Amino acid sequence: xxxxxxxxxxxxxxxxxxxxxxxxxxxxxxxxxxxxxxxxxxxxxxxxxxxxxxxxxxxxxxxxxxxxxxxxxxxxxxxxxxxxxxxxxxxxxxxxxxxxxxxxxxxxxxxxxxxxxxxxxxxxxxxxxxxxxxxxxxxxxxxxxxxxxxxxxxxxxxxxxxxxxxxxxxxxxxxxxxxxxxxxxxxxxxxxxxxxxxxxxxxxxxxxxxxxxxxxxxxxxxxxxxxxx
Amino acid sequence: xxxxxxxxxxxxxxxxxxxxxxxxxxxxxxxxxxxxxxxxxxxxxxxxxxxxxxxxxxxxxxxxxxxxxxxxxxxxxxxxxxxxxxxxxxxxxxxxxxxxxxxxxxxxxxxxxxxxxxxxxxxxxxxxxxxxxxxxxxxxxxxxxxxxxxxxxxxxxxxxxxxxxxxxxxxxxxxxxxxxxxxxxxxxxxxxxxxxxxxxxxxxxxxxxxxxxxxxxxxxxxxxxxxxxxxxxxxxxxxxxxxxxxxxxxxxxxxxxxxxxxxxxxxxxxxxxxxxxxxxxxxxxxxxxxxxxxxxxxxxxxxxxxxxxxxxxxxxxxxxxxxxxxxxxxxxxxxxxxxxxxxxxxxxxxxxxxxxxxxxxxxxxxxxxxxxxxxxxxxxxxxxxxxx
Numbered sequence: 001x002x003x004x005x006x007x008x009x010x011x012x013x014x015x016x017x018x019x020x021x022x023x024x025x026x027x028x029x030x031x032x033x034x035x036x037x038x039x040x041x042x043x044x045x046x047x048x049x050x051x052x053x054x055x056x057x058x059x060x061x062x063x064x065x066x067x068x069x070x071x072x073x074x075x076x077x078x079x080x081x082x083x084x085x086x087x088x089x090x091x092x093x094x095x096x097x098x099x100x101x102x103x104x105x106x107x108x109x110x111x112x113x114x115x116x117x118x119x120x121x122x123x124x125x126x127x128x129x130x131x132x133x134x135x136x137x138x139x140x141x142x143x144x145x146x147x148x149x150x151x152x153x154x155x156x157x158x159x160x161x162x163x164x165x166x167x168x169x170x171x172x173x174x175x176x177x178x179x180x181x182x183x184x185x186x187x188x189x190x191x192x193x194x195x196x197x198x199x200x201x202x203x204x205x206x207x208x209x210x211x212x213x214x215x216x217x218x219x220x221x222x223x224x225x226x227x228x229x
Numbered sequence: 230x231x232x233x234x235x236x237x238x239x240x241x242x243x244x245x246x247x248x249x250x251x252x253x254x255x256x257x258x259x260x261x262x263x264x265x266x267x268x269x270x271x272x273x274x275x276x277x278x279x280x281x282x283x284x285x286x287x288x289x290x291x292x293x294x295x296x297x298x299x300x301x302x303x304x305x306x307x308x309x310x311x312x313x314x315x316x317x318x319x320x321x322x323x324x325x326x327x328x329x330x331x332x333x334x335x336x337x338x339x340x341x342x343x344x345x346x347x348x349x350x351x352x353x354x355x356x357x358x359x360x361x362x363x364x365x366x367x368x369x370x371x372x373x374x375x376x377x378x379x380x381x382x383x384x385x386x387x388x389x390x391x392x393x394x395x396x397x398x399x400x401x402x403x404x405x406x407x408x409x410x411x412x413x414x415x416x417x418x419x420x421x422x423x424x425x426x427x428x429x430x431x432x433x434x435x436x437x438x439x440x441x442x443x444x445x446x447x448x449x450x451x452x453x454x455x456x457x458x459x460x461x462x463x464x465x466x467x468x469x470x471x472x473x474x475x476x477x478x479x480x481x482x483x484x485x486x487x488x489x490x491x492x493x494x495x496x497x498x499x500x501x502x503x504x505x506x507x508x509x510x511x512x513x514x515x516x517x518x519x520x521x522x523x524x525x526x527x528x529x530x531x532x533x534x535x536x537x538x539x540x541x542x543x544x545x546x547x548x549x550x551x552x553x554x555x556x557x558x559x560x561x562x563x564x565x566x567x568x569x570x571x572x573x574x575x576x577x578x579x580x581x582x583x584x585x586x587x588x589x590x591x592x593x594x595x596x597x598x599x600x601x602x603x604x605x606x607x608x609x610x611x612x613x614x615x616x617x
Contacts, residue, residue, distance in 0.1 A: 047615075056523055056611045077527050084525025091614065095520045099239035109524045111232045157524075 003065075004032040004164055004197050005053060010062035012048050012220075022048050023059070024220040032164065033195040035188065037202055037211035045220040046201050047169055053199065054087055054167045055079045067164070084113050088158025088196075092170035096142035096150055096157075103129060103138040106156045113161065128156040132186055148179035155186060159196075166190075168200040172207065184210060233533035236521070240514055241538060251506050252545045258499030259550020259590045262492050263583055264557040269488035271558075271577030273481055277446060280477055281470045283351055283407065285438030286446065287315070287453045292466040297322075297433035304460070305437055311459050314452065317349030317440040322424040322433070327390040328371075328417060330379040337375075337417040339389060341424025341434075350440050353405065353418075359383060360403025366423040368402040372413030376404045389417070389427060397427045447471070492586075496593055503542065504597035507535060511601040511608075518605050519613025532602035539598020543591035551587055 005028075012023035022045040030036055040046040051057035052064060055071055064071050066082060074082070083089075088109075096105045106125045107117050114121075129138050132152035142150060151171060158166050168187070172180035184207050191198050200211065208214050216224035241248045289308070291298055298304060301320050309315060322341035327334050344362050348354060353362055353370075360383040363370055369389075371381065381387070381401055389397045399419070407413055419427070421434065441449055453469035460467070471478055511518070518531055555578065562572040 051611055051614060054523075056614060080522070080525045080527045082525075083523065089523055095516075095523075095614075097239075097517050097520060099236075099243040099517070108521070112521070112524060112526045112530070115231050 002032055003029040004067060005030040005199075006063075006065040007049075007053065008063040008065070010049070010052060010059045010064070012045070012052065012057070013060045022220050023052075026062070026220075026222060028215065028222070028225075030165075030197055030199060032197055033191070034213060035191045035198045035200075035211050036213045036215065037200050037208040038215045038217060039202060039205065039208045040217035040223075042203070044217045046217045049217065050167050050169050050199065050201055053165075054089060055083055081113075084109055085161055086164050088161070088163040088166040090151070090154050090158050090166065090168035090171045092173040096153055098141070098143045101139050101141055102134060102145060102149075102153045105142055105153055106160055109157060109161045125156070125160060128159050129153070131159075131190075132156045133182075148175050148182070151175060151179070151183060152186065155183070155190075159190065159194075162194070163196065165197045165199065168198065170201055170203065172202065172204065180204065180207065230530075230533060232526075233530050234537045236517075237534045237537035237541060240510065240517075240534070241541060244513075247510075248542070251503070251542055252549055254502055254506075255499055255542060255546025255590060255594065256549030256553055258495050258502070259547050259586060260553035260557055261495050262586050262590075263551060263554025264561070265488055265491050265495075266582055266586065267554070267558045267577050267579065268561065268574060269484055270579055270582065271574045273484060274443075274577055275575055276477070276481065280474065281446075284470075285350060285436075286441055286449050286470045287439040287456065288468050289437040289439075289456070289460075290435065290466050290468075292464055296464070297430065297435055298437065298465075299433050301434045301437060304465075307460060308437065308439065308456060311455060314442040314445040314448075315439050316442050317346070317438075319343055319346035319350055319438050320421060320434040321347070321436050321438055322421050322428075322430065323435045324424065324428045324430075325392065326417070326427075328375070329388040329390060329396075330381065330385075333379065334390070335375075335378075337389075337415055339369075339417045339419060339424055339427060341419050341421040343421055347438075350438055351407075356405045356407050358404050358406045360401070363402045363419045363423060366420070366426050367397070367399050368419060368423065369399045370403040370405055370418040371401060372416055373404055373406045374410060374414035375417075378414075391428055395429075399423075399427075496589060499590065500593045500597045503539070503594050504600050507539060507542075507598050507601040508604070510538065511535060511604050515605075515608060516613055518608050519610045522608065522610035523614060528606040531608070532606040535602040535605050536595060536598050539594045539602075540591065542598075543594025546594065547587035547590040550590060551583055554583070554586075 007026055007028045010023055010026040011021065014020045014022055026049065038046045038049065048057060052059050066086065071079065071082070097108065100108070103125055106128060107121065110121055111117060126135065126138060129135050132155055134149055134152055137145060137149060142153065145153065172183050175183065187198055187200065190196055202208050213227045214224065215222060289304065305318050305320065309318060320343055324339045326337055326339045328337045358373060360370070369387070375381065383401060383403065385401045386398050387401060389399055391397065405418070425432065441452055445452065449469040450471045453467050457467050522531060558576060562574065562576040565573045567573055
């Protein structure tokens with residue numbers, strides 16, 4: 001299978017006077033349609049890695065190649081377009097906009113690119129909400145939803161533009177074990193149904209073990225990289 | 230653009246109380262601007278009106294004293310042909326005389342007017358208290374001061390003694406009250422033909438009087454200058470009210486400048502207020518902006534959110550300000566009254582001034598919104614994501 005995302009010799013150093021190397025010569029590639037997990041202790045650099053993969057952060061050195069294109073020389077606007085069209089984010093703290101309803105939040109990435117929402121698109125958003133089991137609360141304000149509901153809404157939002165990659169940073173980090181299981185199954189289902197590539201950061205080994213590939217980061221280096229056969 | 234606008238609208242609606250307070254803040258600034266502006270303009274108008282509203286603003290006379298204008302109809306036509314916003318033009322024949330009634334006498338100015346033309350300047354119809362404007366030769370209209378002094382009634386006769394000692398008996402056709410004691414006590418108004426007959430003068434007048442459009446009133450000197458060039462007649466003297474009323478003029482100018490200063494400072498404080506409030510809303514909404522940027526919103530769209538907020542706050546603030554400002558002006562004229570019940574300053578609604586004030590407020594809000602717009606455009610989503 002072809003690689004959808006490649007990282008070559010990625011280093012990330014914070015600070016100018018006191019330098020802290022967070023990522024140390026990371027080389028990784030992810031196959032299209034794969035389901036990957038990244039584990040590691042807190043402070044190991046896994047979130048930084050995810051942010052670099054998602055073009056939100058820039059490496060101090062090294063190359064990020066998305067769909068065969070090096071993003072280093074892309075303008076800010078081009079990067080915004082890539083984030084909008086090719087990447088879906090699911091963050092630990094849901095990050096829904098409290099001023100909008102659940103459905104409106106789901107539609108935001110589409111509206112950023114296209115402005116007005118068509119009837120078909122609205123139906124598609126409702127369909128995604130149904131997929132994440134939230135068809136009954138689509139018009140609820142995001143602040144009036146439980147943590148699990150908010151996280152599932154964030155997943156529906158990440159899906160709306162049919163991205164090739166979904167990057168999830170501790171998507172079940174502050175959810176109970178039941179919700180964690182539901183969300184994991186949901187992500188897996190989407191992966192199988194749409195062929196979306198998943199890269200999920202988790203500290204939950206139980207979840208990580210269900211992925212096709214487990215990458216462990218320790219002190220900014222790849223300590224372990226296991227692919228299931 | 231549409232998305233930025235709808236996000237801005239949501240941001241404003243998400244904290245209704247804060248939004249109302251900001252709109253009120255802008256509104257009060259605009260209302261003070263409109264109230265003070267209208268008050269000063271109203272005051273100026275009433276001052277200008279009472280001083281020169283019912284008199285000649287540009288006057289053509291012969292350059293030599295005691296000379297008269299001969300071909301005055303041609304002269305008047307030439308003056309109007311310039312298209313210089315001259316709205317009223319009227320010939321007048323002035324002559325001094327003695328008025329004698331019941332053994333007493335006093336000096337008067339006999340003013341011969343063309344009724345129709347002079348109405349534009351002097352508005353006789355508003356000031357005639359009794360009787361009518363003289364129609365025929367030998368008829369005169371007198372001020373109420375003379376009427377009271379000599380106990381005159383309509384149809385009474387008075388004698389006018391001219392400088393060459395001739396006595397002409399005239400019938401009183403009416404009385405006027407110009408609310409100015411000097412005029413009520415000295416003018417003896419008649420028709421031009423009648424004045425020419427009384428003083429045995431041919432078809433001549435002593436002056437041509439003019440008024441300009443009220444918007445051009447402060448350009449009377451320029452219009453007079455244009456007239457001088459156009460008429461280019463050595464034998465004419467053209468004067469304007471500005472040359473004759475320097476004190477009034479400097480008073481008005483002082484007022485205008487002080488009112489402008491107040492308005493400028495009010496506007497500056499409004500701009501600073503909006504800028505700081507909007508800057509705080511960027512802080513409040515930085516998390517949302519960060520999320521939107523992570524989802525791919527472009528910096529330009531992110532700035533547009535705050536420019537849209539500025540625009541909406543500006544428009545609603547300006548509308549609120551216009552309503553409050555007009556309300557303040559109206560209540561001022563309703564409650565600040567003279568002893569006779571008339572308002573101290575008449576209500577003056579200058580719609581173009583109000584529109585301009587509103588537009589300036591909207592513009593000021595947009596300028597104030599540029600600072601937060603810039604900040605939001607520079608906001609890096611990673612700072613929000615990393616720091617939760």
